[in-house]
Amino acid sequence: MIERKDVEHVARLTRLALSDAELERMREQLNSILAHLDTLRAVPTEGVEPTSHAVDLVNVMRDDEVTACLPQDAALANAPDPSGEFFRVPRIIEE
C-alpha cells in the first residue's frame, strides 16, 4: 500500500502540483492499480532476461556528417517565452 507521503514524493519528482483532493484520489487509484500489478509476482521469471524492446537492435550508426537541421527561427516558433535566439526560463541562479 502506498501512503499519502509516497504520493506527495512522486508528485514532486514528476513536477505535478496536486491539490489535497487530487492527492487523495491518486492514492486510492494508484493503490488499486498497484494491487493488480502486484499479480506479476506470481509469474516465475527466475533467470528470464528482460526485454526492453521488440526489435533486437544493436547500435545504429551513421557517418558523422553535417546534414540539414531545423532553422533556429522554426525551432523557436513554438516557444512560450523566446528571447532573441534563446528559450527564456525563470531565474535559476541566485544573485
Place this chain on the structure above:
Amino acid sequence: MYRPIHELTDAYRRGDLTPTTVAEDYLARIGKLDGKVGAYLTVVRDQALAAARESELRWRAGSPRGPLDGAPIAVKDVLCTAGVRTTCGSKMLERFVPPFDATTVERLRAAGAVILGKTNLDEFAMGSSTEHSAYHPTRNPWDLTRVPGGSSGGSAAAVAGGLAAGAYGSDTGGSIRQPAAFCGVVGMKPTYGRVSRYGLVALASSLDQIGPFAQDVTDAALLLGAVAGHDPHDATSIEAPVPDYAAELTKGVAGLTLGLPDEYFPDGMDPEVERAVRQGIEVLKGLGAKIERVSLPTTPHALAAYYVILPAEASSNLARYDGVKYGLRVAGRDLIDMESRTRSAGFGAEVKRRIMLGTYVLSAGYYDAYYGKAQSVRTLVRREFAAAFAKVDLIVAPTTPNVPFKHGEKQDPLSMYLNDVFTIPGNLSGIPGLSVPCGFSAAGLPIGLQLLGRPLDEARVLRAAYAYEQATSWRSRRPELS
C-alpha cells in the same frame, strides 16, 4: 460516400468521379455530421481542396502517383503536420504548430493523398474510449450514446461514419485494433518498426506503432504499403523491403494453419463476442484453413506487465512538457514552480495518473520489483508467441472482450484498462495484428476478429483477413448517420 479508396481511384481513372468533387463531398459531410460524431479536432478545408485539385490534374493527365492519389484521408492528431496544429488531444499542446511533417504524413502527401484533417483521441493516446480528449469526446457512429473505442477513436469513427475514406492512428496497446473493432472497420497495427515513428508524438517508445484504418482489407493493404519502410529519421524502423501487400491478398487461406489460443476466450467475456468470433473461425476453416489449438499461458499477466512498462516509458517521454521549448506555460515564482504549474494545468487526470504510476514504478526501491519484473514477463510473452508461430502461420482471436460501452460507463481506471487485454500482447511482442469486422451484437454493435502474425508477416495477416472478408458480407452494413 462509403466507397473504399480502391473504388474511388477506379472511378477517377474512368473519369466518373474527380478528387475535387469527392473531397468537397467529404468536407460537406464533415460539416453536416461531425458535430454529432466529434471525429475531428481540426479540419484543413483549404489545404484539402488544394491537394485535391492537384490530384485531379494528375489523374486528368493520366499520371497519378499511385493507389492513394486523391484519397480523402484523416490523420490522428498525434502525428505532426507541418503548419497545422497538433494537439495530441491535450491542452498542453493547444497551440503547438509542428515545423515538420511526420514521415507517415510526408509519405502520404508524396502519394497524392488528400488530408482532410486531424482526428480526436484520448489525451496523449492514453485511453480506450476517446472520452478523455481535452476538447470533446468522440461518439460511435453505430450508436452515438456509445464510445468508438480508443485511443484512435476519432480515426475509427471518421472511417465508420463516412467522414474520411481511410485514416491513420497509432497503436501502443490496442489503440488501432480496439476502436476498429468497436466501429466496424478494418484496423491494423503493423510489426514494431515497420512504419517510421518519426513525427509521431511519443507515448511509449518501445510499443508505439502507426497503422491504418480502412473500409476494407484491400484499402488497409494500400494504406499500409504507402507508409511502410525504413526511414533514416527513425533508428528503430526496420530495413526490410516492403512487399506489394495488395498483390498478395488473393492467395487465400487454404493450407494455412491458424492457431487458436485458449487464453483468449476467458470466462466472463461477452458471449455475443465469443459467438461471432467462433463463427468467424468456422468461416476460415470452411475456406481451407487448418485450426490448431495453441497455448499462450502468460496472456493473463500481459496487462499487468503493460501497465508497468507503458507508464514507465510515458512518464519519461512526457517529461519534455516543461513549459520551455513548446506547449503551454503557466508562470511561476521559479523554474520548478513554473514547471509544476504548467504540467498540472496542461495534463488531464489520466495522463497525470500514468505519469505518477510510471515514476513510482521506476523510483528507487521499486525498479526491480515492477519494471524489471515486467520486462521479464515481456520476454515470456514474446517467447510464447515465437513458440506458437513455430507451429502455426497466424493466430486468430477476438479483438476485444466486449462490444462498445456507453459514454461514462467505465469510471474505474482498471476496468478501462481491461479493454485492451487481447491487444496488448501483440504490442509487448512487436508482432503485427489486424482487426476485421466479424459480426454484430443483437443490439447492432460491431464485433472484431483479430489476426496476429509473425514479425514482418503483414502480407499473410492481410491475406487471411481478405479471404475472410470476401467470404462474408459484414462490410456492406453501414451505420445510418443523418
